Amino acid sequence: MCGIIGIVGRDGVSELLLEGLKRLEYRGYDSAGIATLVDGAIERRRAEGKLINLERRLAEAPLAGSIGIGHTRWATHGGPTEGNAHPHATDRVAVVHNGIIENYQALTAELTRKGHVFVTETDTEVVAHLITDYLQQGKAPVEACRLAFHRLEGAFALAILFAGEENLMVGTRRGTPLAVGYGDGAMYLASDAFAMAPLTNRLAYLEDGDWVVLTRNSAEIRAADDTPVERKIHVSNVSAALIGKAGHRHFMLKEIFEQPQVIGDTINAFVSASTGTIALPDLPFDPAKVPRLTIVACGTAYYVAMVAKYWFEQVARLPVEVDIGSEFRYRDTPFEKGGVAVFVSQSGETLDTLEALRHAKRAGQHIVSIVNVPESTIARESDRVLYTLAGPEIGVASTKAFTTQLTVMACLVLAFARARGTISHEREAELALALREVPARAAEVLRHDDAIQALASMVAESRDALYLGRGTAYPIALEGALKLKEISYIHAEGYAAGEMKHGPISLIDDGVPVIALAPSDALFEKVVSNIQEVAARSGRVLLISDADGVARLGGKVRWSIELPKVDPFVAPILHSLPVQLLAYHTAVAKGTDVDQPRNLAKSVTVE
Known part of the structure; x- marks a missing residue:
């Protein structure tokens, strides 16, 4: 989603903003x-498309100054044109914005009647005109902002610049993240710590409704009711170095190959080195007394929640409700007293998930989050946080965040199972050992990269693809289909394999590749039957299984990828890797923008 950065008090500010x-x-x-x-006047440079276009514009027409704001826009209201690009400005105010102003149409109509002229298709432009209107009424810049903020509805983060004010910037957040950076004779605003890492590591995270007045030597923060507040200054450990591709063609491929390392790092954070068993941080509730677990997430993280439902119910014998963040609040679901709600988000800023968290918290549920960003809003608003140690994930299509989320969830399941007495010490040790072996097994899976690249050329020629799985392989089938759609733009669907005969089998012909995820577990024979149904209708089946599965079905499928034999409990983690590679190589074969696919954003901070 859109990114914001603002700087007060640094010469050569345009280069730092870029x-x-x-x-x-x-x-x-x-x-x-x-x-x-x-010279006190607002000057802008904007460009459609990638930053290289803005960089060229700045090379042709440089911008001087020691105060400025910058923005990367993901189009919502109005197309991705230069005219709709941020910053939006009047002669007195410039604004950058992440989020949506829900009442912009009413405000636009009001301001138009007063003589304001709007030139873009965006909701953001109304913010610049609203603040300008208050300035025209004789209000000082800070007061004009205060009055305007109280009239805006929606979820947004804003950074505001004023003509003639070389030492003043105002920012606010409601629903979407914004952090203040403290420098030496300079101050900063940005959507996240990573944007400010080369400039400062001292950050304060604005709470919901906060607004801040910056000068080069100060930050005055006020809460939603305009009362002055103090927000804790954190020392960020985010690296100042730009994340590189380490010799890989794309960030996504680099992040796929980082998975053995980051899964291992995550396991080591939750498995006791002395006992070999799961050691979670103290939980603010007794897992043995939890009547029901609710897991909420969006997108790829939702499929983690689906896998977790199987795990919790089978291993910990705990009823689980799984829901999509954007739907959860609107079902007005009843909660049980003493219930626990788990929220999964890579960024910790996914707005639908965050609002679902707040809904559950108001209902008295214990809140646990699984996130990758320690300073994120979801992490700060949770009762307990279980961190994935994936490191920065740059590719929009999630890979290592997904498998580390699965890893953390597996650890949580084992901790619940032990506390609830549904698993023996011996079985816990077996499953903990299976988890500790995943990094090595993942490295083995990645050795199939060349073979999967060859298969991808076949998939790239298709208009449609189907993914099948049963049990915990079903959510991985959904994830595989999502990955292929996200980055190759091929229509793909994932199905519970037993549902094929209830409709989707009519889609099968020799032009539709069918990717079957079939670990040799208790449901394997059922999947065999489903695959035979596909093969009988000339379906081209790619089987992803272990040695036993490939031996059993090798003669009935067109292609196969043999994965290491592991305990079925950890199989979903390993089966995630080949579907990631298949999507990646298919996208490369089609020539799409793998790391930044069209219409998608890494962090979705609007509803």
Whole structure:
């Protein structure tokens, strides 16, 4: 989603803003822009498309100044054109914005009647005109912002620049993240710590509804009711170095190959070195007394939740409700007293998931989150946080965050099972050992990269693809289909294999590749039957299984990929890797933008 950066008090500010925007590219965007004050006047440079276009514009027409704001835009209201690119400005105010102003149409109509002229298709432009209107009424800049903030509805983060004010910037957040950076004779605003890493490691995270007045030497933070507040200053450990591709063609491929390492790091954080068993942080509730677990997530993380439902119910014997973040609140689901709600998000800023968390918290549920970003809003608002140690994930299509989320969830399941007495010490030790072996087994899976690349050329020629799985392989089939759609733009669907005969089998012909995920577990014979149904209708089946599965079905499928034999409990983690590689190589074969696929954003901070 859109990225914001603001700087007060640094010479050569346009170059620093551009560097910050490069560090925000991973969030996804389709246009970008910068505004600074030059001799007190607002000057802008904007460009459609990638940052290289903005960089060329700045080379042709440099921007001076020591104060400025920058933005990477992911189009919502209005197309991804230069005219709709941020910053939006009047002659007195420039604004960058992440989020949606829900009442912009009413405000636009009101301001138009007053003589304001709107030139873009965006909701953001109304913010610049609203603040300008208060300035025209004689209000000082800070007061104009305060009055405007109280009239805005929606979820947003804003950074605001004023003509003639070389030492003043105002920011606010409601629903979407914004952090203040403290420097030496300079101050900063940005969507995340990564954008500010080369500039400062001292950050304060604004709470929901906060607004801040920055000068080069100060930050005055006020809460939603306008009362002054203090927010804790954190020392960030985010690296100042731009994340590189380490010799890989794309960030996504690099992150796929990082999985043995980051899965291992995550396991080591939760498995006791002395006992070999799961050692979680103290939980603010007794797992043995939890009547029901609710797991909420969006996108790829939702499939983690689906796998977890199987695990919790089978291993810990705990009823689990799984829901999509954008649907959860609106079902008005009843909660049980003493219930636990788990929220899964790579960024920790996914707005649908965050609002679902707040809904569950108001209902008295214990809140546990699984996130990758320690300073994120979801982490700060949870009772307990279980961190994935995936490191920065730049590719929009999640890979290592997904498998580390599965890893953390597996550890949580084993901890619950032990506390609830549903698993023996011996079985816990077996499963903990199976988890500790996953990094090595994952490295073995990645050795199939060349073979999967060869198969991808076949998939790339198709218009449609189907993914099949049963049990915990079913959510991985859904994830495989999502990955293929996200980055190759091929229509793909994932199905519970037993559902094929209830409709989807009518789609089968020799032009539709069928990717079957079939670990040799208790449901394997059922999947065999489903695969035979596909093969009988000339379906081209790619089987992903272990040695036993390939031996059993090798003669009935067109292609196969043999994975290491592991305990079925950890099989979903390993089966995630080949479907990631298949999607990646298919996208490369089709020539798409793998790391920043069209219309997608890394962190979805609007509803």
